[in-house]
Amino acid sequence: MRKLIYGLFAASALAFASAANAASCVGDCSFTVSPGTNPYAGPAPTYTFDPGSRPGGTTTGNFVTGTNDGPPPLYAQPFGTAAGTGAYGGAGYFYEVGPNTSSPGIIDLTSFGLIQSLSFIWGSVDTYNTLDILDNSQNVLFTIVGNDIFNPATGNRTDPATNPLVTFNFSGSAPANIGYLRFTSTQNAFEIDNLAIGAVPEPATWAADAARLWWHRSLHAPPAEADTGAARVRSCNPVKGGSSGPPFFVRESPGLLLDG
Numbered sequence: 001m002r003k004l005i006y007g008l009f010a011a012s013a014l015a016f017a018s019a020a021n022a023a024s025c026v027g028d029c030s031f032t033v034s035p036g037t038n039p040y041a042g043p044a045p046t047y048t049f050d051p052g053s054r055p056g057g058t059t060t061g062n063f064v065t066g067t068n069d070g071p072p073p074l075y076a077q078p079f080g081t082a083a084g085t086g087a088y089g090g091a092g093y094f095y096e097v098g099p100n101t102s103s104p105g106i107i108d109l110t111s112f113g114l115i116q117s118l119s120f121i122w123g124s125v126d127t128y129n130t131l132d133i134l135d136n137s138q139n140v141l142f143t144i145v146g147n148d149i150f151n152p153a154t155g156n157r158t159d160p161a162t163n164p165l166v167t168f169n170f171s172g173s174a175p176a177n178i179g180y181l182r183f184t185s186t187q188n189a190f191e192i193d194n195l196a197i198g199a200v201p202e203p204a205t206w207a208a209d210a211a212r213l214w215w216h217r218s219l220h221a222p223p224a225e226a227d228t229g230a231a232r233v234r235s236c237n238p239v240k241g242g243s244s245g246p247p248f249f250v251r252e253s254p255g256l257l258l259d260g
């Protein structure tokens, strides 16, 4: 009986470890944390969260600017992106979720192809911030919490260590599966800015692009002689000093025609 209990315990512990590993950013997921800089020095943002630079689709959450100390305190501007202080985020809008505004919030990335990397400024990292990286059906692929970024995640608003650039890299099956980011914060707040998505078209898109390229080229192809296989005949001058015989001709193989 004792063996059975131990066995069950070991099996459940193993299952728990597997579940935990499945949710952590390991395997096909890795990340780096670089202390925040002012001005911002990361990749060009896909979304600065200013008007006109915001994720679409089924995205939820809040686009705000500045710091709102309430009461209760709602959110704080991520370090290095306050108006006029950074090369990016100059208009100052950022993305946030929290119980007094809305939480969780979802950023819809389903319009991108293979997502190989993504980065953002994680502002005032808190222990109660949770990022879930979801697949296209919104199942959790990877989970990262504030203390994974900096421990202890004190929420300090100006310390570069708690306002870092966080960069994720994905491999294996992850790039094709990532569909959404889910931000949860059980207290105010989880703030990010300058979300940069590193994506390439999916193979299906490549095929479509190739088909479009072929169609475009077929529309602009040389006259039909290039496609009929008919030999093209080019007249040449008679050989200098030759007899009074007829001029000779050369045949140009259509197989030598190169597509521009």
Ligand SMILES: [Ca+2]
Pocket (backbone or CB within 6 Å): 048, 049, 050, 081, 088, 089, 090, 091, 092, 093, 094, 193, 194
């Ligand atoms: Ca911004």
Ligand SMILES: [Ca+2]
Pocket (backbone or CB within 6 Å): 123, 124, 125, 126, 155, 188, 189, 190, 191
């Ligand atoms: Ca925060």
